[in-house]
Each structure stands twice: as structure tokens, then as C-alpha cells.
Amino acid sequence: MNLKTLSIAAAIMITAGICDAQSTLPGLKDDFKPSFFNQPGQDYPQVNSQGYARFRIKAPQADSIKVSLGLGGRGGTKLLKDADGFFTGTTEGPMDEGFHYYHLTVDGGVFNDPGTLNFYGSTRWESGIEIPAQDQDFYALKNVPHGNVQQVLFPSSSTGTSRRAFVYTPPGYDKNKSGRYPVLYLQHGWGEDETAWCNQGHANLIMDNLIAEGKTKPFIIVMTYGMTNDVKIGRGSLKSFKIEPFQTVLTHELIPYIDANFRTFADGAHRAMAGLSMGGMETHMITLNNPDLFAYYGLLSGGTYTSAEIKDKSKVKLIFMSCGSREKPDGVKNASAELKSAGMNSVSFVSENTAHEFLTWRRSLHEMAPMLFNIN
Incomplete structure (x- = not known):
């Protein structure tokens, strides 16, 4: 590194x-x-x-x-x-x-x-x-049972390569050989990669602490690279971004691999997708394109949904949208209110005194995780 x-x-x-x-x-x-x-x-x-x-x-x-x-x-x-x-x-x-x-x-x-x-x-x-941070306790390394973060290499025929993902399995996964778990597919931001959510975001520690406190249902988190080619940061770079290549990797290659190699509930009702910034943009497009694959959506400083975009509202169990107070908090608040008025379960969260940065996204995951997979 x-x-x-x-x-x-x-x-x-x-x-x-x-x-x-x-x-x-x-x-x-x-x-x-x-x-x-x-x-x-x-x-x-x-x-x-x-x-x-x-x-x-x-x-x-x-x-x-x-x-x-x-x-x-x-x-x-x-x-x-x-x-x-x-x-x-x-x-x-x-x-x-x-x-x-x-x-x-x-x-x-x-x-x-x-x-x-x-x-x-x-x-x-x-x-x-x-x-x-004043509230750093929620992502601190504590003397609690810890999950495991492992690297997996999965075959990708669409790109002609083996691709990498990191998989968080919660405490007790290896001992409870019969238990099955829901899955969150969690995407990084522009210019980052699949290491970001654990290294910068402390996603594994956030989950360990929430589980130890009994505040969230244990679930698997899968983190993979959100691009299928090398990219360079520059003005207007995202204008040329196409979702289809990565969507194929995620939906046709990674999800089947995870379901075949980990003890998951292999259905959309037990599957979530969320992402920060560019990962939120990917989440927005992929969830709308594949309504049968995901029931829980999360955009963390990654835009908003409208009720008109969602064709079958009965399949969506939760839409979580967040940002920092120094970003555009009215956008996520108003979008959530519009979704609620359309009869959907939507939650907005604003991280106080933060902008487009990892403290916003750590707090967002901490808020979102307890809401996932708790709705019948």
C-alpha cells in the first residue's frame, strides 16, 4: 500500500x-x-x-x-x-x-x-x-466478537478475467454451519476500489459493534470494484461511464458466485445494494434495472430516487438516502418525503457537520444497517 x-x-x-x-x-x-x-x-x-x-x-x-x-x-x-x-x-x-x-x-x-x-x-x-471524531466509538476496535473479511476471486466471463471482492461474514458465521444470511452489496466511490469500505470506512468494525450491541441483524457484506476498466479522474470523466459492463459483472457473475459459495438467502427479499457517491449512482441504476434482485436500496451521498422511477413498489422494502449537512440535505429529505407520500418506506439521514467524506458514510452505514432485513 x-x-x-x-x-x-x-x-x-x-x-x-x-x-x-x-x-x-x-x-x-x-x-x-x-x-x-x-x-x-x-x-x-x-x-x-x-x-x-x-x-x-x-x-x-x-x-x-x-x-x-x-x-x-x-x-x-x-x-x-x-x-x-x-x-x-x-x-x-x-x-x-x-x-x-x-x-x-x-x-x-x-x-x-x-x-x-x-x-x-x-x-x-x-x-x-x-x-x-467525537462520536468515533461506533467504529472503534473493541473487545467484542469479530466477523471475518476475506478476499475472494470470482470468474468473470464478460471481462475475461478473475475479479476480486471482499466479503464480510458476521461473528459466528463459521460456527453456525446451518445458518443462512441476507447480503448487502456495498459499493465504493469514484477513484476508490473494493478496499475502501473496510480500510477507510471501517464497515467491518461498525457491523461488529452493532451486532454485539444487538442493534442489527447479522448479514454478509460484499464489496467489489465498481469499474470494468482503468479510469482516470478528470473533468467530465463520469459522462462517459456506462453501467452495463459492471451491471453484468455484479448481477450475472458476482451474485451467483456469492450465493453458490456462501450461506445466503438467495432471493431478492434478502438482498440489499448500497453505495457512496459514485457507488450510489451505480446502486440507483442497477436496482431500477433489476427490481427482482434487491429489496433494500441505499444511496449515501449518491443521489435520490423518485416514486415515478420505481415500477413495482411492492418489491421495495426500504429506500435509505443520506448525505452530509454540508452537502445538499434538503435533497434527500424532500426525496424521502415524496417517496413516503407515494406509500413507500423511505428514510433520510443527514450527518451533522460533515461533507462528502468518510465520516458521513461511516455514520450512514451505522444508521442504515439496523434497518436492513428487519421488514417482512
């Missing part, structure tokens, strides 16, 4: 602006601790209790280092070099709670930070940092 770098000792994350490494920001608390996602033994990047991030990079031969804002690389925090070859800097302000992508720009070249783990986003492996 890493790229090669220079001789670098550690790093941190950003908001826009240049911060003098030696200055004391007004009101800044000096209680910095290593970030949750740091590599073993690495002290930087660091985060304090206010959400500021601090970087320290050793690069004696470099002239300049800037830490990007995250996805897209806009803006950044410029680090200042000392006599020992260390570049240091602190963000000018606190960052939003939750997960952020970032990278280093060193003398014009883009590198990942060897001080922290890397995560697939922006169609490349990016460094990641976690700003602790």
Missing part, C-alpha cells in the same frame, strides 16, 4: 495556507499525538485534541515540501526547513473530523508519506490521516 519516497522521517495533514513551523498559533494546544494510521514506530504525522495536524519530514536535499489538502491536491500546508534538514509545519486551523487523503509535494514531485498508511483513492494509493 506504499510508494517509494525520499529519506523522509514522518508527516501530517492540512488545511489551506502556510504556517511558520516555529510559531505558536493562538490558542493552539500542545497535546499532539501520533495519528491513528501511522506506520509502526512512526511519531508523525500528529494530531492534537483540537484537530490540528503537524508534520515533520526529513529531506536534507530537498528545497520545498508541501502537504496537500487531500483528494485532488488543492492548496496545502507549506513546511519550513531547519538546519538539520527537517521540514516541519502545522495546519493553520483544525481539520474536519474523520478520515482524509493526502500526499507530499517535494520539489514538484508527488510522493506518499512513509510515516503513515496508504489508502486507495483518487485512482492511486494516497497517504491517510484520521482526525478523531
